Amino acid sequence: MKLKICGISDFKTLEYLVTHPYPPEYIGFIVNYPKSKRFVEFNKLKNLLKIDKNNSKYVAVLVNPDKNILKKIKDLPFDYYQIYDCSSNEIKSIKKKYKKKIIVAVTIKDKNDVIKYMEFNEIADFILFDSKGYEKSLSFDHQLIKNLKINKKLMLAGNIQIKDNLEYYSKIADIIDISGGVETSGLKDISKINIFLYKIKQINDETKKKNSSNRST
Numbered sequence: 249m250k251l252k253i254c255g256i257s258d259f260k261t262l263e264y265l266v267t268h269p270y271p272p273e274y275i276g277f278i279v280n281y282p283k284s285k286r287f288v289e290f291n292k293l294k295n296l297l298k299i300d301k302n303n304s305k306y307v308a309v310l311v312n313p314d315k316n317i318l319k320k321i322k323d324l325p326f327d328y329y330q331i332y333d334c335s336s337n338e339i340k341s342i343k344k345k346y347k348k349k350i351i352v353a354v355t356i357k358d359k360n361d362v363i364k365y366m367e368f369n370e371i372a373d374f375i376l377f378d379s380k381g382y383e384k385s386l387s388f389d390h391q392l393i394k395n396l397k398i399n400k401k402l403m404l405a406g407n408i409q410i411k412d413n414l415e416y417y418s419k420i421a422d423i424i425d426i427s428g429g430v431e432t433s434g435l436k437d438i439s440k441i442n443i444f445l446y447k448i449k450q451i452n453d454e455t456k457k458k459n460s461s462n463r464s465t
Contacts, residue, residue, distance in 0.1 A: 255286030
């Protein structure tokens with residue numbers, strides 16, 4: 249199971265993440281959604297992204313991005329664009345023009361929303377299933393996607409907490425995406441981040457041991 253920590257907006261937290269012994273594979277930044285308390289204004293974002301990503305990938309989180317913001321960020325060192333609220337044709341155009349890998353976010357309220365991923369299946373590199381909370385860190389029923397079989401990497405968000413049964417999430421998704429769950433009073437909390445990174449490391453180590461044991465028998 250891989251990990252994305254989203255909503256990074258300060259230098260101290262980002263430096264901590266990229267130099268951690270077990271860094272997240274993906275680090276997300278809220279690029280064009282000022283309703284979010286985690287939004288990063290463009291000039292600050294430029295300076296923030298000067299920090300070497302080392303072994304992580306940088307993700308631009310974009311909500312229905314217009315041409316202006318896409319042009320402004322085109323030379324920033326993002327590896328992925330995570331896109332909300334765009335049509336498949338719009339995303340196809342963005343992917344072709346800016347040559348970025350794409351995480352398509354499908355927001356879920358009930359089972360009728362789940363099949364919307366099919367519209368983006370050929371375009372997306374990853375499919376992210378998230379709640380409709382956006383900046384509010386709401387949950388959705390993860391059972392709705394538990395048995396979903398898709399031919400893409402599946403990323404899971406929606407108010408994930410460090411106290412949750414993380415092993416359960418590993419059976420649903422390839423990547424879990426956390427933001428508010430590693431915060432205290434609305435700010436990223438390095439102690440919670442550290443606990444979470446080590447929990448994921450432990451789960452992955454245990455999974456490797458089980459797989460190795462199964463092969464040997």
